[in-house]
Amino acid sequence: MKLKTALLGAVASLAFAPMAIADGHEGERGRDGNVNIIYWQAVSTLNPYLSGGTKDIEAASLVIEPLARYDENGNMVPYLAVEIPTVANGGVSEDLTSITWKIKPDVMWSDGTAVTARDVQFTWQYCTAEGGGCAQGAKFANVTNVEIIDDKTVKTTFDGPAPNPYQAFVGHESPIIQAAQFAECLGPRAPECTDANFGPIGTGPFTVTDFRVNDVVQFAANENYRDPNKPAFATVTFKGGGDATAAGRAVMETGEFDYAWNMQLAPDVIAAMAEGGQGVPVSAFGTLVERLEMNLTNPSPDVPEGERSTSAAPHPFLTDARVREALSIAIDRELLVEVGYGQAGRATCNLVPAPAIYASDNTACLTQDIDRANALLDEAGYMMGSDGVRVNDEGVRLSILYQTSTNAVRQDFQALIKEWWSEIGVETELRNIDASVFFGGDPGSPDTFQRFYADVEMYANNFPGTDPQAYLGAYLCDKMPNPETQWQGENINRFCDPAYDALWAELAATADLDERGRIGQQLNDMLTKDSNVIVPLVDRGRVSAHANSLGGVVLNTWDSELWNIADWYRIGE
Amino acid sequence: MTEQTAQTVPTASAEKQRNQWLDVWDQFKTHKGAVFGLFFLIFITLFCLAGPWIWNIDPGDLDIRNKDVRPIYTVIWDSNAKVSWARPMGTDNLGRDIMANIMQGGRISLAVGWTAMILAIVIGTAIGVTAGYFRRLDGLLMRFTDLVLALPLLPLLLVMMLLFRDPLRAAFGPEQGIFILIVTGIGITSWMQTARIVRGDVMALKEREFVLAARSIGTPARRMITRHLLPNVLSPIMVSATLGLATAIITESALSFLGLGFPSDFPTWGKILFDNVDRMTAFPERVIWPGLAISLTVLSVNYIGDGLRDALDPRIRGL
Numbered sequence: 001m002k003l004k005t006a007l008l009g010a011v012a013s014l015a016f017a018p019m020a021i022a023d024g025h026e027g028e029r030g031r032d033g034n035v036n037i038i039y040w041q042a043v044s045t046l047n048p049y050l051s052g053g054t055k056d057i058e059a060a061s062l063v064i065e066p067l068a069r070y071d072e073n074g075n076m077v078p079y080l081a082v083e084i085p086t087v088a089n090g091g092v093s094e095d096l097t098s099i100t101w102k103i104k105p106d107v108m109w110s111d112g113t114a115v116t117a118r119d120v121q122f123t124w125q126y127c128t129a130e131g132g133g134c135a136q137g138a139k140f141a142n143v144t145n146v147e148i149i150d151d152k153t154v155k156t157t158f159d160g161p162a163p164n165p166y167q168a169f170v171g172h173e174s175p176i177i178q179a180a181q182f183a184e185c186l187g188p189r190a191p192e193c194t195d196a197n198f199g200p201i202g203t204g205p206f207t208v209t210d211f212r213v214n215d216v217v218q219f220a221a222n223e224n225y226r227d228p229n230k231p232a233f234a235t236v237t238f239k240g241g242g243d244a245t246a247a248g249r250a251v252m253e254t255g256e257f258d259y260a261w262n263m264q265l266a267p268d269v270i271a272a273m274a275e276g277g278q279g280v281p282v283s284a285f286g287t288l289v290e291r292l293e294m295n296l297t298n299p300s301p302d303v304p305e306g307e308r309s310t311s312a313a314p315h316p317f318l319t320d321a322r323v324r325e326a327l328s329i330a331i332d333r334e335l336l337v338e339v340g341y342g343q344a345g346r347a348t349c350n351l352v353p354a355p356a357i358y359a360s361d362n363t364a365c366l367t368q369d370i371d372r373a374n375a376l377l378d379e380a381g382y383m384m385g386s387d388g389v390r391v392n393d394e395g396v397r398l399s400i401l402y403q404t405s406t407n408a409v410r411q412d413f414q415a416l417i418k419e420w421w422s423e424i425g426v427e428t429e430l431r432n433i434d435a436s437v438f439f440g441g442d443p444g445s446p447d448t449f450q451r452f453y454a455d456v457e458m459y460a461n462n463f464p465g466t467d468p469q470a471y472l473g474a475y476l477c478d479k480m481p482n483p484e485t486q487w488q489g490e491n492i493n494r495f496c497d498p499a500y501d502a503l504w505a506e507l508a509a510t511a512d513l514d515e516r517g518r519i520g521q522q523l524n525d526m527l528t529k530d531s532n533v534i535v536p537l538v539d540r541g542r543v544s545a546h547a548n549s550l551g552g553v554v555l556n557t558w559d560s561e562l563w564n565i566a567d568w569y570r571i572g573e
Numbered sequence: 574m575t576e577q578t579a580q581t582v583p584t585a586s587a588e589k590q591r592n593q594w595l596d597v598w599d600q601f602k603t604h605k606g607a608v609f610g611l612f613f614l615i616f617i618t619l620f621c622l623a624g625p626w627i628w629n630i631d632p633g634d635l636d637i638r639n640k641d642v643r644p645i646y647t648v649i650w651d652s653n654a655k656v657s658w659a660r661p662m663g664t665d666n667l668g669r670d671i672m673a674n675i676m677q678g679g680r681i682s683l684a685v686g687w688t689a690m691i692l693a694i695v696i697g698t699a700i701g702v703t704a705g706y707f708r709r710l711d712g713l714l715m716r717f718t719d720l721v722l723a724l725p726l727l728p729l730l731l732v733m734m735l736l737f738r739d740p741l742r743a744a745f746g747p748e749q750g751i752f753i754l755i756v757t758g759i760g761i762t763s764w765m766q767t768a769r770i771v772r773g774d775v776m777a778l779k780e781r782e783f784v785l786a787a788r789s790i791g792t793p794a795r796r797m798i799t800r801h802l803l804p805n806v807l808s809p810i811m812v813s814a815t816l817g818l819a820t821a822i823i824t825e826s827a828l829s830f831l832g833l834g835f836p837s838d839f840p841t842w843g844k845i846l847f848d849n850v851d852r853m854t855a856f857p858e859r860v861i862w863p864g865l866a867i868s869l870t871v872l873s874v875n876y877i878g879d880g881l882r883d884a885l886d887p888r889i890r891g892l
Contacts, residue, residue: 245851266666269851301739335637339667408851411837412667418838419635429747430836446735453739 030221030234032570035550036257037562040247041435042214042240044442047197048173049127050190052135052450052490053439057172058261059238061560062219063110063202064175067101067120068166070558072284074355074466076166080107080115080176080203084166096161096511101169103152108224109178110207117154120169121146122179124156129187133488135441138470138479139167139174142508163511164467172560176203191443191486205231205566214436215240225566232552232569241436244407245269251545252279258547261561264409267342270543279550283344283543286557287354287471288462290345290413292535294318294327297494299401299453309452310482311494316396318455322380323398324532326373327456328365330420337538339416340409348539352468352524357517362529365536373424382425390425399427403447403454405435410458413537443486450481452492460540466558469507469516472523476501495533500526600884607880610873617870621679632677633838636668644671644858663858665849675862678840682822682867685756685841689821692760694767694814701771702798702806706779715772722765730758730828751835755828759821767813774806808885815878819871826867842867 041055048057048064067081076084082102085091092099107115124146127134134140145157146168156168168174178201185193199208203226206219219236239257247260248269253276263270263281270281298313307313317323333347349365352358382390382398390398402418404410411432418428431454433447438459446453463471473479474490477498481489500523507519527534544561546553552568555561601607639657642664647654656663662671704714733754741750778784778801787801826843828834835841837848842863849859 265851268855272855301743339637408848411848414837415633415667415669416635416637419633430838431747432837446739 026229027232029225029229029231032232032234034235034237035233035259035568035570036237036239037259037261038239038242038247038250038257039261040240040242040244041439043211043217043238044214044436044440045197046200046208046211046217047177047190048175049134049136049177050197051441052488053441055240055261055439058560058562059217059240060175060200061172061204061562062206062236062238062565063204063208064177064200065202065204066171066175067103067169068171069560069563070171070466070556071563072554072556072558074558076170078104080104092165096158096163096165098155098157099162099165100149100153100155103154104226105152107203107226109201109203110222110224111178111201112224113178113180115176115203116151116179117148119176119179120154121148122182123174123176124168126177126182126186126190127174129190131188132186132190133443133485134190135488136173137488138473138490141470141473141476143168161509161511163509163516164469166467167470171558172563178202206236209235227566230566232567233565236565248273248281248545249276251547252276252281254278255547258550259553260545263543263545264407264540265543266340266409266412267344270344270545273545277548279545279547281543281545282553282555283541284555284557285354285539285541286462287352287468288460288540288542288557289348289351289353289536290458290460290538290540291351292327292417292537293449293452293457293459293492294324294533294535295452295455295457295493296496296533297452299455301453306483309494311480311496315455317382317392317398320380321531322376323382324535326376326380326424327421327426328532328535329367329369329376330373330424330426331365331417331535331537332368332420333366333537336413336416339412341538341540344541344543345538348536349528350524350539351528351534351536352463352471352520353536353539355466357513358468358520358524360521360524360529362525364529368420370420370423377424377426384425388422388425389427397427398425399429400456401429401431401454402456402458403431403433403438404458405438406432407435413458441488443488448487450487450489450492452481452494457492458537462557468520468524469504472507472520472527473504475527476504493533495527495531497526497531597884601880604876604880604883606876607883610876610880613869613873614877617679617866617873618683621676621683624676625673625680628672628676630670630673632669632673632840634669634673636664636670638668639664640666640668641856642668643856662862663856665856665859666852671845671859671862674840674845675842675866678842678845678863679866681752681835681839681841682825682843683870685752685759685825686818686822686870688756689759689763689825690814690817692756693764693817693821694810696760697764697767697813698771698803698806698810700764701768702775702802704768705772705775706794706798706802711772714768718765718768721762724762726758726762726824727828729762730755733758747836748839751839755825755834759824763817763820763824767810767817770809770813771806774809775802778802778805808882811885812878812882815874815881819874822867822871 039055043056043059045051045056046060048060065079068076068078068084071077078084080103082104085099085101103115109115124140124143127136127140142158142162143156144159147155149155181196181201185196198211205222205225207222209220210218217238221231221234244264248263248265250257251260252273255278274281296315296319297309297311298315299309303313337345337347347366349362350360377390381392385391402414414430418430421428437445437447438449441448449457449459475495477496479489479491480494481487503519503523507516510516510519528536542557544555549571550568551571554564556563642660643654643656644663645656645661648656660670664670700714704711737754741754745753784801787797829841829843829847845863846860853860
């Protein structure tokens with residue numbers, strides 16, 4: 001009840017926000033002083049092309065911007081572009097093989113130079129450079145060329161008809177970087193350009209003034225921002241680290257911070273914090289799915305480094321679809337939701353839970369079925385041993401190392417899932433890793449989620465925008481992280497199915513929306529229902545919190561949470 | 574008269590032959606805090622070791638229907654509270670019994686404390702005595718001590734975790750492997766103070782007449798150390814041992830609290846604290862119990878150390 005009241009309060013404050021703006025929250029730039037933002041995962045880089053971590057990408061969204069963003073309803077809004085190109089206005093060619101963007105004439109980089117078509121072209125070159133291992137490679141998967149038409153016009157050509165041409169340069173994961181600044185940082189040299197990666201020059205409302213890795217980022221209002229009256233705040237202190245609890249308390253109970261991201265806390269805890277009266281939680285449902293990822297390759301330390309967790313060494317038992325299905329149906333998802341998320345979550349069997357046309361009617365996994373799971377494992381040849389762990393004839397024990405980030409809800413999930421798996425004769429070893437390391441993407445660390453030195457791992461991921469094509473494209477054969485790509489890549493499971501690749505190519509060539517929905521659902525089912533390579537658990541609403549005195553916050557599940565920070569303001573005393 | 578003298582002499586010599594450990598014990602008893610500390614340490618050790626035989630509930634058992642049970646004493650001020658005699662300390666948010674967890678957690682925390690302490694004392698004494706006794710090794714060993722003193726524990730443990738976790742896990746299993754890692758980490762970073770103190774004392778003792786006398790009759794170095802030096806530096810060693818035990822428990826708690834250390838299904842006092850910080854306001858007992866256990870154990874060990882120092886010092890003992 002308390003959470004509901006709090007959420008209603010949040011909705012109400014959102015409803016009032018536009019009115020408040022109309023009430024005259026206009027004025028000169030920097031009038032409202034400082035705003036404190038806390039992300040409990042600290043920022044490690046401000047270059048979204050070198051990090052898969054949401055915290056890095058969202059922090060970068062204050063500085064660098066894409067050509068177009070999504071608003072809170074999933075509609076596209078032009079940012080650096082004059083308008084959204086469509087077939088109707090001639091921006092997209094009739095055969096869907098190219099899209100032409102026009103850049104706003106007056107946008108400037110924060111160093112005072114003009115944004116040109118060259119910068120857009122360079123962004124593409126940067127992400128697709130040889131040996132670079134770009135974290136957002138899927139965005140540019142189908143782009144064959146980006147050419148400069150004139151100083152402010154750029155044309156992207158695709159390798160075939162692209163029914164959804166709004167992937168490259170759209171959304172917070174694919175912003176435009178300055179060609180002059182990153183010119184020397186192509187390919188393998190990208191991680192070496194520390195100055196550029198830690199202080200990109202951007203077009204956004206803020207610029208970086210001080211960056212301390214894995215700690216604090218200081219921003220100041222961009223003097224060359226295109227709207228002279230924005231942003232309302234002169235400076236931003238972007239604090240990272242700590243945990244979700246501390247962040248929630250700092251906003252809702254003590255009022256030290258104005259905005260806290262991703263309150264992944266038990267519902268009763270959030271409700272109790274909201275009683276502090278300094279701030280309110282806000283929530284919205286998007287495409288964020290907490291899931292178990294099954295490793296199809298062998299993560300055992302006995303496998304030599306270089307082959308470990310790569311497709312050269314197949315997993316001893318998770319490559320068997322029956323084992324994966326048994327692991328999936330042994331889980332009681334409704335109970336997980338009740339324990340972990342309350343109203344901020346719902347049980348799901350889909351990797352793509354929204355928008356509606358892409359959401360498959362896949363509900364088979366929602367009922368826990370221990371008996372069937374046991375039968376499946378018997379059928380797969382794994383017999384219960386004397387110690388309660390199943391072994392097959394070749395002596396392969398169903399023993400799983402299950403890792404996730406350090407977070408109270410995730411550790412509760414681990415405890416529950418371990419219990420259910422022990423009922424079907426699967427032994428589980430739990431491991432939790434500090435979130436900054438786990439999602440840090442550091443190629444030198446063995447503990448990142450991309451490296452996946454475990455059998456099963458749990459985390460949540462989502463896709464920006466409304467089209468899952470790029471998201472589903474992450475599971476193509478050539479997207480596997482491996483030592484050659486500095487362990488970058490989105491195909492965490494090392495899933496590789498030629499039929500999947502072919503179907504994804506078909507999706508990429510289909511323009512009709514209903515047909516796209518059908519194929520999208522089929523791809524989703526191939527990863528979840530049919531193969532259980534990905535075992536979705538909970539569709540999570542996003543809950544963040546902001547101070548009562550902070551106005552203009554519009555929680556957006558389709559883009560960066562800080563997408564409209566230029567419009568934030570301080571509510572007067 | 575002669576007879577009387579003859580009678581008194583044996584009594585006097587009997588008193589003189591009185592075991593010196595009894596003297597120590599007599600002196601120790603006069604320190605109230607130390608006696609209380611000793612009793613508490615014995616109590617908490619028995620509670621953790623023998624407790625699970627009587628209270629045989631698996632600490633990892635999930636009982637979701639009986640989650641969030643409050644401790645039994647809550648009834649005193651809130652008659653509607655969800656309590657159960659079967660769960661005297663209540664359960665956590667997944668229905669795990671808190672009392673069983675405190676017992677299991679105490680076993681680990683105490684085991685880490687004792688093992689790390691013994692390791693630190695053995696290393697510290699060995700290096701301290703060697704450096705103090707053999708002048709030629711002194712410079713080398715003390716510079717090495719300085720070097721280790723400069724190592725920060727947390728980053729060192731993180732690096733050790735990274736390098737040795739997988740081999741240790743393969744060799745000893747996940748819990749045992751981490752246990753060895755943490756104990757070694759704490760042990761090899763906390764022997765330096767002991768080494769410094771022992772070295773100083775040994776150097777002072779070395780110049781004393783009885784050592785000179787022993788040397789003049791040709792006592793070899795090995796015998797010199799075990800027979801004459803070690804017994805005389807026992808008092809500072811004992812004291813740093815008790816302090817070391819306390820430090821080790823606290824370091825382990827700190828590591829678990831930071832989410833490093835043991836896997837999440839492996840309770841230690843520090844970990845129980847860490848897991849329940851979120852619900853501290855709603856369920857204060859979940860942090861009070863492990864917190865009390867840690868602080869009382871550390872406090873009692875410190876008191877024992879204090880009492881031992883007094884009791885082992887012949888000047889204070891009045892001899």
